[in-house]
Amino acid sequence: MAKKQSIVPAPKRSPRRSVLSDEIYEMIKAMIFEHEIAPGSRVNIDALAVELEVSQTPVREALARLESDGLIAKEPLKGYTATNLLSMEEFNDLFQFRLLIEPWAAEQAARKIDSTGKTALKGEMQSAKAALKFKVDDQFQALTEHDARFHTLIAHISGSNSVASAFERTHCHLHLFRLYMANKLHLIESESRTQFVQELFEQYYHSGSGQLAIKEHDEIAKAILDQNPKTARSTMHAHIESSLKRFAPSAKEVNK
Amino acid sequence: MAKKQSIVPAPKRSPRRSVLSDEIYEMIKAMIFEHEIAPGSRVNIDALAVELEVSQTPVREALARLESDGLIAKEPLKGYTATNLLSMEEFNDLFQFRLLIEPWAAEQAARKIDSTGKTALKGEMQSAKAALKFKVDDQFQALTEHDARFHTLIAHISGSNSVASAFERTHCHLHLFRLYMANKLHLIESESRTQFVQELFEQYYHSGSGQLAIKEHDEIAKAILDQNPKTARSTMHAHIESSLKRFAPSAKEVNK
DNA sequence: GATTAAGTTTTCCTATAGGATTTCAGAGAC
DNA sequence: GTCTCTGAAATCCTATAGGAAAACTTAATC
Structure with a gap:
């Protein structure tokens, strides 16, 4: 019957x-992440549910x-x-926190790494090389x-679940990427922030910072693979300070 | 009219x-927190909604x-x-994490505390004295x-939102209280855990640990109020190690 | 006794209606 | 022209019923 056809609204899912x-x-x-939802903009539950073609319930859970x-x-x-x-x-505060926990994590990782961890770490460094070709x-x-x-x-190799989950919940890379995208899309209005992100962008983009960051990662990975805790700690510390400087050279003075 | 009265189903909310x-x-x-939901037990959305006399929607959001x-x-x-x-x-891991961030927080708090913070800190120490009378x-x-x-x-006085929220999200005090309650209610079956919590309980309960903890808090508070960063850091460090020992004297050896 | 099959329960998701609150617009008063 | 107040629209929040899919249980057959 024709009735049955009209009942089915979305057979794809x-x-x-x-x-x-x-x-x-x-x-x-x-x-x-991709600025499809712009920073500071309202998030309408109804609209989101319609757009994603689901009902409000899962949208509400996700938003919570x-x-x-x-x-x-x-x-x-x-x-x-x-x-x-x-x-x-907030940017400085975030990096201060990373300076607090990540050098410790690197040190512990150097102490506790096993063969599984070594394989994973080597694999990740391989994928870094590939990223440079983009x-x-x-x-x-x-x-x-x-x-x-x-x-x-x-953070995971360090063996501390507390540290690993604390790090993940900072969502620091999501925040960094949003700053980058905001600049790229020219979406930033507020004066002081504009300058800040402009610097971030210029610094990163025009100075081969990609290669630099990977070189630092290499040092850290080497120290951990060699099970050298002290070097792992100090190279991680230097790396985070270095990326703080890379992203925001003027931000250094804020925290003594 | 009589019609209007019958419409109202629940006038209390x-x-x-x-x-x-x-x-x-x-x-x-x-x-x-209070073991009304026991550790490890299933949480039924429907049952919870009925018990709390609300619909499923807010229960779902809360559970998410x-x-x-x-x-x-x-x-x-x-x-x-x-x-x-x-x-x-996990207990050791949690305290390791606290040792990582809280001494730092105490040090920063000593540096950055203002008059509002001082008032709040003094007030909290007053309420501690009251707690001992229970x-x-x-x-x-x-x-x-x-x-x-x-x-x-x-953590808040330290001025670092990252550290403060990382600390809060550990929910360490909720976990500690659950351990205490589990022992008190004799709800623990698993052998090794029984012994662990038993020790925790005995140690804390029969040795005036309450007074001891408050004495340590006093030292920390004094150092922060005096704006003495180094002392604040060391007393906080000692306090956390001390409570780790108080709660689980046998746990010390696990982390080097 | 083991395996397959059907039925039941549980859980997740949808849909929709309606109440509560905020926001915005326009009319009227000063 | 500016301010205040009232009313309407938009939005959020809640409630409830019911359908679909998975997991679990039970029963029957080989």
């Missing part, structure tokens, strides 16, 4: 494997988790808003993704 | 100020956030489960709550 709300969570995170992650903010009875780009203070347009994204995996991997 | 899903989040967290907090785990297509009590490894049954809870506020306050 039959073989689903994972849980819908998890997929939606990743999709919304990707939308924030994203709020817990600090990627969006919730104002009661007003709605969700994507968090703003990092201010210079064109400039894609290179920043590829390098950011490698950087995220590299630092996350070391 | 008219003047609500905050958002329901936030309230539910806190209520479920409290249920975990609690999962992000690491307080409950979600198995796709199976449901939510309350996380187990901390194992000895009977043994309530004293542990009162002291745990003071301890949570004290450490959280210092």
